[in-house]
Amino acid sequence: MALQVFTAVTGAAWESELVGALDRDDHGVTVVRRCVDVGDLLAAATTGTGQAVLLSADLRRLDGAAVARLTAAGVAVVGLVEPGDTRATERLRQWGVGRVLSADADAETIARALREAVTGERSAGHQIGDPRAALPVLGLPPEESDRPVGRGRVVAVWGPTGAPGRTTVAVGIADEAARLGVSTLLVDADVYGGVVAQVLGLLDESPGVVAAVRQASAGTLDLAALARLAWAVGPQLRVLTGLARADRWPELRPQGVEVVLEQARRLAALTVVDCGFALEEDEELSFDTAAPRRNGATLTVLAAADEVLCVSGADPVALQRTVRALGELRDVLPDVEPAVVVNQVRRGPVPGDPQQEVAAALERFAGRQVRAFLPADRRATDAALAGGRTLGEVAPGSPLRAGLRALAAELAGVPASTGRRGRRRA
Ligand SMILES: Nc1ncnc2c1ncn2[C@@H]1O[C@H](COP(=O)(O)OP(=O)(O)OP(=O)(O)O)[C@@H](O)[C@H]1O
Ligand SMILES: [Mg+2]
Known part of the structure; x- marks a missing residue:
């Protein structure tokens, strides 16, 4: 099944082009909602319909709290920055966004980052020496075992x-x-x-x-x-x-x-x-x-x-x-x-x-x-x-x-x- 994603991308000119490209070809990604701002995105996240979001670093009102809430809602975050904007990259990283791409990346690269953000969140995280590492998913009941x-x-x-x-x-x-x-x-x-x-x-x-x-x-x-x-x-x-x-x-x-x-x-x-x-x-x-x-x-x-x-x-x-x-x-x-x-x-x-x-x-x-x-x-x-x-x-x-x-x-x-x-x- 295709990954269901939200977008919250600024720059009207190429936003629709990107969304179109993501949707059109077989990238394994379906855009389920194009969000206009952070509020819209957080509201969408609560519906549980999206597993990941592609968002622009300069989205108005975006901050660490918003990123944390998205993550809390089980939505993996991939950031987009203007080509060469290292400060924006740094800012997103500080907020816990692990995958940041240049806005001129092609659709397949972006789709791959979205897929990896979702699976990466599910499989990474154990630290060396963590006593839980050898245990099956923290001993959770099976129906919860797909939690990150x-x-x-x-x-x-x-x-x-x-x-x-x-x-x-x-x-x-x-x-x-x-x-x-x-x-x-x-x-x-x-x-x-x-x-x-x-x-x-x-x-x-x-x-x-x-x-x-x-x-x-x-x-x-x-x-x-x-x-x-x-x-x-x-x-x-x-x-x-x-x-x-x-x-x-x-x-x-x-x-x-x-x-x-x-x-x-x-x-x-x-x-x-x-x-x-x-x-x-x-x-x-x-x-x-x-x-x-x-x-x-x-x-x-x-x-x-x-x-x-x-x-x-x-x-x-x-x-x-x-x-x-x-x-x-x-x-x-x-x-x-x-x-x-x-x-x-x-x-x-x-x-x-x-x-x-x-x-x-x-x-x-x-x-x-x-x-x-x-x-x-x-x-x-x-x-x-x-x-x-x-x-x-x-x-x-x-x-x-x-x-x-x-x-x-x-x-x-x-x-x-x-x-x-x-x-x-x-
Ligand atoms: N199993 C127990 N046996 C004996 N005394 C206990 C036991 N559990 C708690 N107490 C004692 O009861 C008192 C109240 O306990 P505690 O402060 O943990 O309660 P609380 O529910 O957190 O209360 P509060 O409403 O003040 O937050 C403390 O003096 C504590 O040492
Ligand atoms: Mg107490």
């Missing part, structure tokens, strides 16, 4: 109000995945004020997620910029710290957050995002569509993530909150299928076997199976909090750590053991 393997996965850690343990789970998963050899980025995107920096004992001088979002909005956030903004806290673990003050939430602009996640996928094999809890939209503001909404960033993360974890507590009040939150999620983002992680499981607050009871309640009232149970383990979490360290550091033998490690391995698609078998496979 070069893109890292994003896991959103969300859940209802009442401090069920989102941050504990997000930090634990990220740390354990990194210990399993997976390059990992932990992002604190809690719009009610982030505590990841504090939990990890980082001096919160780093500009973190706010700076990343600001650069994304300005179109200057590339891979190197994101890497600079994220603390390297271990050989495989980076952290993008959160809002130091909750009242700065308007700075987490949803569009910027989307671009940050897109760059994060290039930076790390696994990105774990600690999300805020609420989803509801502020009714007072809803008639003013231009007004920022506090939960916009949360919704953006949940919609963009490959996997959404809903962290629940294990007592009757927490379970009720989880059921309500899952209902709200279904209302606003019906396509998201969250995986429920029940945390703080212990005997006492529910009668009988706590796992059985909790699983039955969630099945009955939310129609959801439980993906993982994590035990209440105050001794371990207190030791971690007291030292500003992770469970892997201060409580390596604790039951909670074991649960988090198994979950991290599953999410990252690597074997849970670092023993001989795991190593031989990689």
Whole structure:
């Protein structure tokens, strides 16, 4: 089947000639839409009808954020520059456009670049030493296996109000995945004020997620910029710290957050995002569509993530909150299928076997199976909090750590053991 492409090419004179030439002969390319500007192109990209776009460097309003959004939508980008315009070439490269051609290239050359941009995105990306390299497509289910393997996965850690343990789970998963050899980025995107920096004992001088979002909005956030903004806290673990003050939430602009996640996928094999809890939209503001909404960033993360974890507590009040939150999620983002992680499981607050009871309640009232149970383990979490360290550091033998490690391995698609078998496979 012919590759379906969009064009967004300036220079009316030869634009139609080029499109005609691309379409006319058997280049394996069909132009499905000729876009007039960036807005038009981004709108077309959301329809999923095009696998690649051919665009001019001087397209008005084109910036790094737009390129990142196209890539996020699965549209491979090929750039066209005026013959000899090295500055335009450089600019496109900085925005992550890997294939840039001179505008006087012939149709077959352009068609080939478009085809390679699409297949290149699907087959490139593994780094040497990447433990996933030997694994079949990150352990994804078969129907997803045609996704580009070069893109890292994003896991959103969300859940209802009442401090069920989102941050504990997000930090634990990220740390354990990194210990399993997976390059990992932990992002604190809690719009009610982030505590990841504090939990990890980082001096919160780093500009973190706010700076990343600001650069994304300005179109200057590339891979190197994101890497600079994220603390390297271990050989495989980076952290993008959160809002130091909750009242700065308007700075987490949803569009910027989307671009940050897109760059994060290039930076790390696994990105774990600690999300805020609420989803509801502020009714007072809803008639003013231009007004920022506090939960916009949360919704953006949940919609963009490959996997959404809903962290629940294990007592009757927490379970009720989880059921309500899952209902709200279904209302606003019906396509998201969250995986429920029940945390703080212990005997006492529910009668009988706590796992059985909790699983039955969630099945009955939310129609959801439980993906993982994590035990209440105050001794371990207190030791971690007291030292500003992770469970892997201060409580390596604790039951909670074991649960988090198994979950991290599953999410990252690597074997849970670092023993001989795991190593031989990689
Ligand atoms: N499995 C567990 N066993 C014991 N204590 C836990 C467990 N999980 C989390 N905690 C503790 O519960 C408290 C709340 O956890 P955490 O901060 O992770 O929740 P949260 O959902 O991120 O809350 P917030 O709404 O403040 O963001 C912390 O003191 C944490 O150490
Ligand atoms: Mg939290």
